[in-house]
Amino acid sequence: MGVAKRLDSPDCRGFDLGQAVAEAGRCLLCHEAPCSKACPAQTDPGAFIRKLRFRNLTGAARTIKKNNVLGGACGILCPTARLCEKECSATGIDRPIRIGRLQRFLVEHAWKTGFNPLEKPETRRKEKVAVVGSGPAGLACAAHLARLGFPVTVFEARPEPGGVLRYGVPEFRLPKEFLQRELDDIRALGVVFRCGSPVRGKGAAEALLKKGFKAVFLAPGLWAPMRLNSRKAAGVFSSVDFLAAQREGRKGPLENALRGKPCAVIGGGSVAIDCARSALRLGASDVYLLYRRSFAQMPAEEDERLEALQEGVHFLVLNQPVEYLCDPKGALTGIRLRKTRLGRPDGSGRRKPEEVPGTDWTLEVRAVIEAIGNKAPEGSSQAYPSVAVRPDGLIRAGEKDGRTSKAGIYAGGDIVRGPDLVVRAVSDGKAAAKAIAAQLGVRA
Ligand SMILES: Cc1cc2nc3c(=O)[nH]c(=O)nc-3n(C[C@H](O)[C@H](O)[C@H](O)COP(=O)(O)OP(=O)(O)OC[C@H]3O[C@@H](n4cnc5c(N)ncnc54)[C@H](O)[C@@H]3O)c2cc1C
Ligand code: SF4
Incomplete structure (x- = not known):
């Protein structure tokens, strides 16, 4: 079966009304719902499923978006099996309620009926707030402050807003139109986006405070790819460049590099899987996922x-x-690999991979995508010299309020946590918005 055919399978689409109501009908309407306690962004599935069950679809959508401005995207992208659905009481009787799919359905249903569940602010305040980065953390912070009436400007380095949702997660998992609808809801609150406006250079974040912004929320994410220490070869891409090129519609050079050819992806995380599945869609003849553990x-x-x-x-x-192999012109011909075996547990408790001497072999490939992690770009912390950062470039910020060492500057999302989840970035944006509002004398 081809890739395109499989994408038509019902699991890749949301529920329809009948399916959603039937699924909500299985909910036990738990008191102090465990699913709600398990959501890092407090989306409150227990409450929205109860409303859906009693056919209050607008109320249900309002609950989702009030608590999580990216409730639709989270409905698609959240690893629900280890969050809300893991805690679902229905598991003891049957399978867990499919909370993510209900969430997605309710948000899409609101869009279809022309209903924006995000209520506009009743009050207009004058204290301006700047948000740096328009990924999930920045969007959540901006939307929550805008709903309290604060004028918010989001500075975004790239041409379009969305962060990883636009330039990382592939289209086949999160369609562009879907993200656009989430952004339209946020824009309707009056949030101003200044795209193509990186906040960089010495003290650029502190300068925003001097320009009249009363608070700054830093959420630039992690966009510098870690690379393998091997010789350079034509045909080797970083996951950041590879995924962004596809989302920006620059598929031509990638197709030339991959179509009909064997390709390898190095890494074992979600990003590596996205790269491997994308490489198949670009026409690679075979895609090998290389991982040093089990x-x-x-x-x-x-x-x-x-x-x-x-x-x-x-x-x-x-x-x-071990190393890339090239032809005399520098084009990739293969990778030398070494087998590993699992040894004793390391500090993380996982058994550590150990190289097995004398087991080198060659995998013939014409393209490689390295998906071994992202970090903060070199020197990016110069933009906020009064903010304490860790040696690896991550910002030190309070877990519950995003406060940094500099008064008036807050931070959240991947730049604080390291690579994490959309829903946790949303949670950070909400927490910082609450703290910023409190700083400005408003209880959220
Ligand atoms: C390929 C991929 C797939 C993923 N899939 C999932 C998934 O399925 N489910 C899930 O929960 N999580 C997933 N994640 C993780 C999730 O996307 C991140 O945890 C989340 O996006 C972090 O949000 P953020 O707002 O901190 O940063 P980002 O989303 O990285 O957004 C940061 C934004 O800041 C901008 N920026 C950077 N520097 C500056 C500057 N100096 N000035 C102005 N703007 C700047 C960037 O251009 C970007 O738009 C995935 C990550 C990747 C890379
Ligand atoms: S835990 Fe499961 S059964 Fe209980 S309220 Fe949440 S979705 Fe319904």
């Missing part, structure tokens, strides 16, 4: 790994890349 140890979610397997990605686990 299948069970891969950080990617189980359903993502299974989908990749079903689509035809070959998993080469317990293999470590």
